[in-house]
Amino acid sequence: MTTITTTSDTLLRNAIRVDGVVVAALGVAMVAAADPLSSLSGLPTGVEYAAGVLSIAYGPLAFWLASRPRVRTAGLVIAAINAATTVGMVGLAVAGLAPVTSAPGQMALAIGIYTAVIGGVQYLGVRRAS
Incomplete structure (x- = not known):
């Protein structure tokens, strides 16, 4: 019979992997729809495209970081x-630079909520890995 072993850093490793998958998938969507997104967000198409490419690159990086023997420091940096x-995106909405009633404001809030949740899970994983 096989025993499944979980280590104290399993939550952190899985949270980093989930973040990598979600961000990379979002990046693929951003690259594919850079032009329509730019008309919604008000940012130049090149900025949307570059953000998408960087998001795609984060996916493999996250998996690599999660596979390292010591993941706590990387997890703390990613959570930070x-x-x-989160602070930046919510700040944009609160400051009125991306009003909540507009598409950019709703995008900023959605990103802020996602990063708050995944960052919180990652931080919990860092604490458990201590």
């Missing part, structure tokens, strides 16, 4: 980046 992204 997600926290900063």
